[in-house]
Amino acid sequence: MKEITLGGQRVALYALDTVVVGSGCAGFNAADTLFDLGRRDIALLTEGVNMGTSRNTGSDKQTYYKLSLCADAQDSVYQLAENLFAGGSVNGDTALAEAAGSVRSFMKLVNLGVPFPTNRYGEYVGYKTDHDPRQRATSCGPLTSKVMTEKLEASVRQKGIPLLDGFQAVRLLVEEGRVAGLVALDKSRLSQEDWGLAVFLCGQVVLATGGPAIAYGRTVYPPSQTGSTGLALEAGAAGCNLQEWQYGLASVKFRWNVSGTYQQVLPRYISVDGEGREREFLAEALGAQRALELVFLKGYQWPFDTQKVEGSSLVDLLVHRETSLGRRVFLDFRRNPQGLEQGFAALSHEAREYLERSGAGQPTPIQRLAHMNPNAIELYAAHSIDLWKEPLEIALCAQHNNGGLAVDAHWQSTLPGLYVAGEAAGTFGVTRPGGSALNSTQVGSLRAAEHIAETCPPCHPREELSPQAQRQVEELLGQLGQLLSGGEESVLAQRRRFQQAMSQQAGHLRSLPGMGQLAAQMEEALAGFWQRTAVSRPQELPAALKNREMLLTQWAMLSAMELTGAACGSRGSALLATQEGAPLPGLGIHYQPGDNSHRGDWVETRLSPAGASSRFVPVRPLPKTDDWFENVWKEYRQRKHL
Numbered sequence: 001m002k003e004i005t006l007g008g009q010r011v012a013l014y015a016l017d018t019v020v021v022g023s024g025c026a027g028f029n030a031a032d033t034l035f036d037l038g039r040r041d042i043a044l045l046t047e048g049v050n051m052g053t054s055r056n057t058g059s060d061k062q063t064y065y066k067l068s069l070c071a072d073a074q075d076s077v078y079q080l081a082e083n084l085f086a087g088g089s090v091n092g093d094t095a096l097a098e099a100a101g102s103v104r105s106f107m108k109l110v111n112l113g114v115p116f117p118t119n120r121y122g123e124y125v126g127y128k129t130d131h132d133p134r135q136r137a138t139s140c141g142p143l144t145s146k147v148m149t150e151k152l153e154a155s156v157r158q159k160g161i162p163l164l165d166g167f168q169a170v171r172l173l174v175e176e177g178r179v180a181g182l183v184a185l186d187k188s189r190l191s192q193e194d195w196g197l198a199v200f201l202c203g204q205v206v207l208a209t210g211g212p213a214i215a216y217g218r219t220v221y222p223p224s225q226t227g228s229t230g231l232a233l234e235a236g237a238a239g240c241n242l243q244e245w246q247y248g249l250a251s252v253k254f255r256w257n258v259s260g261t262y263q264q265v266l267p268r269y270i271s272v273d274g275e276g277r278e279r280e281f282l283a284e285a286l287g288a289q290r291a292l293e294l295v296f297l298k299g300y301q302w303p304f305d306t307q308k309v310e311g312s313s314l315v316d317l318l319v320h321r322e323t324s325l326g327r328r329v330f331l332d333f334r335r336n337p338q339g340l341e342q343g344f345a346a347l348s349h350e351a352r353e354y355l356e357r358s359g360a361g362q363p364t365p366i367q368r369l370a371h372m373n374p375n376a377i378e379l380y381a382a383h384s385i386d387l388w389k390e391p392l393e394i395a396l397c398a399q400h401n402n403g404g405l406a407v408d409a410h411w412q413s414t415l416p417g418l419y420v421a422g423e424a425a426g427t428f429g430v431t432r433p434g435g436s437a438l439n440s441t442q443v444g445s446l447r448a449a450e451h452i453a454e455t456c457p458p459c460h461p462r463e464e465l466s467p468q469a470q471r472q473v474e475e476l477l478g479q480l481g482q483l484l485s486g487g488e489e490s491v492l493a494q495r496r497r498f499q500q501a502m503s504q505q506a507g508h509l510r511s512l513p514g515m516g517q518l519a520a521q522m523e524e525a526l527a528g529f530w531q532r533t534a535v536s537r538p539q540e541l542p543a544a545l546k547n548r549e550m551l552l553t554q555w556a557m558l559s560a561m562e563l564t565g566a567a568c569g570s571r572g573s574a575l576l577a578t579q580e581g582a583p584l585p586g587l588g589i590h591y592q593p594g595d596n597s598h599r600g601d602w603v604e605t606r607l608s609p610a611g612a613s614s615r616f617v618p619v620r621p622l623p624k625t626d627d628w629f630e631n632v633w634k635e636y637r638q639r640k641h642l
Contacts, residue, residue, distance in 0.1 A: 063435030
């Protein structure tokens, strides 16, 4: 590392072969795999090693979706790929790669010490999750991704891979249409005299910064998670399916998905008004027996789904109705809901059989939860919420972006040299099997590392800015100076304003007129961002630049949402609200039903000086391989330089 002075500011220069950005499952695995493949001149850059979604989120038993590895379960790589591809708007080559890399990636985690359970013979027994035709899911508890992250981090640290903590990537450097490095803010240096600029010159960047969690106000993402999708969009990388999100019920005091066992033990759903009066609103709206049936199904069918608005997703809509009216909604595990006065007799056969086979015949929901999943109770206890003594406040929240940045079968973006792994990569479409995202973090980062090792000659750039890179850094310095000159809207107020607007207009309920108006407001905010955003001191620069990334990402999302809403109606986890159309009785909602169109297309979104634009692009088909071993072996030796 050396230092130069630009515009009166100290700028640290680093020269590396490859920089990995992000310290979750995908980032650590990318760095770990690059090292194993012989790349030593690498570093992992992170805003905060403990900040990401992988380390800070989960559910009742967080799911890892993989190829079946038990008994006589009939499965194959191609069948798994078909199920991933069947989600709609999914590219076939990435689906096949995720299926093909499933066992290898899973067994690496096992060998690193992630305690996925086996039976006495060593078989990895599975269970069924949403959009799963088999029983491929496994889990090591509510903190599965946290354990994965910790084991991968330990491997990275053991290998001595440099981990640069407290650096926020703020701009990608692009030269001749290819990534040439990135600019970051070193938060430890921020002061009136030093704006903390650090430039990383490198041949490749692996972006593993998670989904665009900053986009919404009502979200289950941990507060520390923001994402860096806007960073890549601004540099010219294309977005893929940015309109496809998952929304689901989550606790709000401590952000956590309330799926699976939290629902299957059949808690009471209560709504509390401003006077403290509570009522069981599900039984009121649906009848006690129907409410019990849908709550149980909500465990399997946790994400809000426009195909289930007359089924389990009615629960989500009724929760949203209550919160929209200013009431607070809680899950109460202390008492049984209406309908269980005579025990399990009122339950559907499926629910009754599940509870009986699980040995969960205890008299109250909390006792059933303690029997089936005590870790689910301990998790909340660790965050000062005692489910034995108090109800759990919930809301319908943004949970996962099925889209992201467009990647090819090697997880390289449309911007050469920029690889994207984990939730930041757009490898899913309208739906996906629950838990497939964790598999994608591992396979995508593996594929990216392998492609870099096989096709990108090792490089160590000179610690010297090219004229093109210097112009880009000087432009950023000028913009930071404008921010520090003062503006009219605080960073916090700006963030809240647009996050709340996204939740209202572009969440699980979307309005075409509302989204169009919001997109125009974002375009105006971006045009005057450097002049109007109020930054009083350099320590606020990281948050201000995050706001700009947020606006860029939201703007791109709205472009994709408007395209699919107008062409397809309701789709996936987004209900298109209209003045007229199909009514949802008792909810005051009319909506345009989906027509299942364009499921054979993915949505490409690009930002340019002319604005945000989206278009439908035919998906890349699912490859049908019929390889002759001798030919594959020859090609493999050539590719691996053996």
